[in-house]
Amino acid sequence: MTTDSLGAFDPISTLRSAHTTSLALAATSGVNRSRAVQAMAQALCRRQMDILEANTLDLEISREMAISDLLLEWLKLTPERIQNTVQILNRLSELPDPIGRVMPANFQVDRAQTYSQLMPLGVVALIYEAFPELSAIAAGLCIKTANCLVLRGGNEASHSNSVIAETLAQALEDEGLPIESVQLLPVESTPIRDLISQDRYLNLIIPYGRPSLVQQVVRQATAPVLRSAMGNCYLYWSPSGSLDLARSMIVDSHLSEPDPVNAIEKVLIHRQQNFSSLVMLWDSLREKGFEIRGDVNLVEQFPGLRLTEDVEWGQAYLDRIVSFRMVDGLTSAIDLINHYSSGHADCLVSESYQESRQFALGVNSASTYINTSPRFYRNPKRGDAIFLGMSNQKGHRRGLIGLETLTTVKHIVQGVGS
Incomplete structure (x- = not known):
């Protein structure tokens, strides 16, 4: 996070720093990024009690504010939910590095070799309500794909989100990666509209929560949005x-x-x-x-x-x-x-x-x-994949939101000379 000379929070500076950091992160090795994801998992384990205490405070405040039972259930953290998140991060750290994966191109050029390569998107913003553990899963997916992540949670989870973001940032710093790779924006000084209109610095926005939140982001955003869906x-x-x-x-x-x-x-x-x-x-x-x-x-x-x-x-x-x-x-x-x-x-x-x-x-x-259950698994037992959610749009990467969803394709044409 960035503040100006008067101490006020400046979201534009935060996004600008994330954009600059994303260029450096894209040059890091897959081994170092995998180690950082594993370090994030270990850090969550070490600070589990701090996270649960912050979450208890969020739950108490939310109940006093008459937050709906649905959001309370999404907000609630348990040792089991934290451990599930740790397992997801550990498994992510073991998956093959998607960045740099070379694929045949669907076109060829005379006297040149043409191929495609998976590359990071750059800066991803996750706008979410409740679900404090989702920030850690999104961070794992983004670091694994060499993307910077900007988090904007809801008021109901402010204490939980803050402790988790601090934990993730410290783990990144311990592994030698920039702490700007994962940043949490304060709710009170970052209106959603102001964030999602920064298409100069944001490469993808993922809204996650009730349909009303998703629809708000889709209507107001100028940066690309990966619409998520739930229920119905x-x-x-x-x-x-x-x-x-x-x-x-x-x-x-x-x-x-x-x-x-x-x-x-x-x-x-x-x-x-x-x-x-x-x-x-x-x-x-x-x-x-x-x-x-x-x-x-x-x-x-x-x-x-x-x-x-x-x-x-x-x-x-x-x-x-x-x-x-x-x-x-x-x-x-x-x-x-x-x-x-x-x-x-x-x-x-x-x-x-x-x-x-x-x-x-x-x-x-x-x-x-x-003739089979559609039940959603973030950490399926079979296959090499971790999923954040499901997208119902026909644009960018429809369906399950996983590692490849957070990549783009670069076409490389290598000539043989005159």
């Missing part, structure tokens, strides 16, 4: 699909912690669906703590069901609520999903291969899940 995922339960599989997919999709990124909140059913199976599904979900809602047709059939308002079909509940709606078939389901879904993870339960292909190709979403 759809499932079409075909008449040929298994009841047990539909139930398990819905329940499991809500279990990612603390943010059910790919939670199934809307279920479309065929008009010919067996109503006894539907009631069995509802009863099972209610036993798991879910609230069930339905469209006009279902409410007429089951008067005790709460009506889903029209506006709800395009909104995320971010809670254990599932709304059901009757459709004429797969084509109608695809049309509804493309109109109302958040567009990052939508699902199908069907025994028909033809339906599976039509759904996979017809749904306009970043990911489709067929």
Whole structure:
């Protein structure tokens, strides 16, 4: 952070220093950056009690301010959540360095060799509410990809964010990397609009939190935005699909912690669906703590069901609520999903291969899940990847937000001389 001669905070100077630092960071070796990520993990372990104490203070203040239960759950840190973050950073440190990876180019030039190479973006800004551990995960991803990270959290997590940012900066300094590589902007003196309009210094903005925050950033930003999405995922339960599989997919999709990124909140059913199976599904979900809602047709059939308002079909509940709606078939389901879904993870339960292909190709979403849970994992057990979240846009790197999302491609044309 940078202050002027009168002691006031100057966000422009902070972004300028991050931009300058990003040029130096891009020249560092992958080995040194991996060591720095590992050092960040170790530092979080050492300061776990300090972080938890700061988080307790944030929780107490937030409860007094009547912050919503949703944000309180996102805000809450536990030893397990901190250790999960440590595991993610340790695993990140062990992954291959993505920077400098050489790939064949999709064009050639006479008397020259042409190839592509992954390069850092430069300066990434994470604008987030609650989720204090997310700053450490984003820092790990950015350092691994030789990007500088600028953090702008919310008031509700100010103490937690401050301790975590100090911890990360100290680890970077201990490893010989510039502490300006990861910087936390103070909430009270950094309006979001002032930050996201600095396209001269920012190369990418990632908003993370409730849809209202994401939409605000998308509307006001002049720098590139990687829009993240959470909730309002759809499932079409075909008449040929298994009841047990539909139930398990819905329940499991809500279990990612603390943010059910790919939670199934809307279920479309065929008009010919067996109503006894539907009631069995509802009863099972209610036993798991879910609230069930339905469209006009279902409410007429089951008067005790709460009506889903029209506006709800395009909104995320971010809670254990599932709304059901009757459709004429797969084509109608695809049309509804493309109109109302958040567009990052939508699902199908069907025994028909033809339906599976039509759904996979017809749904306009970043990911489709067929007969399998869409549950989101930041640290999947298989594969070499760590994910920050999911993006539902068709622009920069749609889908899972991982290491390659924070890189760009440089084309290099090497001539052989005259």
